[in-house]
Amino acid sequence: MAAAPIRQRSGPGGPRAQLPPCYYEGYLEKRGPKEKASRRLWTCLCGNSLYFFNNAKDAHYVERLDLGGFVSLKDDCSRDRNLEAARLILRMKDGETKLTAPNLESRELWKGFLYSVIDLNVPSCLTLLPGQLQMLREVVDKERSRRRTRTPTRAPPSPLSVPLVGEIPPCFRPVSRTEAEVLLERHPDCGNMLLRPGRDGCSLAVTTRQDLNGSVFRHYRVTQRDQGGYVIDVENPIPCADLHEVIDALVEKTAGALQPFLLEEPYEENITYVSANDENGERILHTAPSSPLPRAPALPPKQDRWPSSPLSRSPAPDRRILTSPVPASPTNPMRRLILSPSPLTQTLNEELKMKLEKRRASQE
Structure with a gap:
């Protein structure tokens, strides 16, 4: 049997009348992070909390689960003794709660109502009927109105109005305490300490997370000093010259147990653009072609300034060999070079000498 929107069962002054407005109710099997077995409880989504009753007629709830610490909600595909049952895993900051709905349709409805209350927006990723989507829109409007009337009329200061002095560390995030x-x-591998604006808008805060049988969060106030710089407001205040020194001081005080939160945002791998279709005006997302950029034209091969050919070559000059009678050494860097005649020169000298001797012999 699928769950249905709540009908008021207690009188005007009953305990249920003191709860926030109930948007959805039905039987769910629940097993908390510290429970060994599941219990079948009547569950009511009232405001931003789940209230559990032993049965549908009880006026006093036995347990309350605040959805302010919501982390994720996903389907549990493990088998159940009831083949039609559909499981859910509701992950909160303090652990996981497993819920089992009577069937798949009921699970989708519970997911729709939970997402609507948590995100204040109708989810678009669920398979729901038009009438069910209209119910979720009404719930979003009611919950928004309830939170407006519950919060003070004075708007909280903008996180960006925090007067930051000096260079901002990369672990700074303009988020609230819960968002931090x-x-x-969600990202334990990216560090466990981030800097954020304080609630009053005039100070800052450092939020840390460590594991000790679950997540343990701590928040430290950081204020600016009149004489310049910052101070970490703990029992023994820690003065710091700038925000980078604030982070370094906490890393040093904890012997490296705290590390700055550095979340690397993904970058797009392709260039996309939106254009309108000329025929029907529909806007379509296109992906630009990823062809490589054209290369610059190659330079022509280097040529000799003067072309050389066998006919244009001049006869090789008579080369002389440089000889050194003194070997090179560090102690004798200066060497006297002597020009010794080449073999061709020696041959010519011998021929001239023979001709001169023949001429002298003929004259005698």
């Missing part, structure tokens, strides 16, 4: 805890919970 969710970030550190």
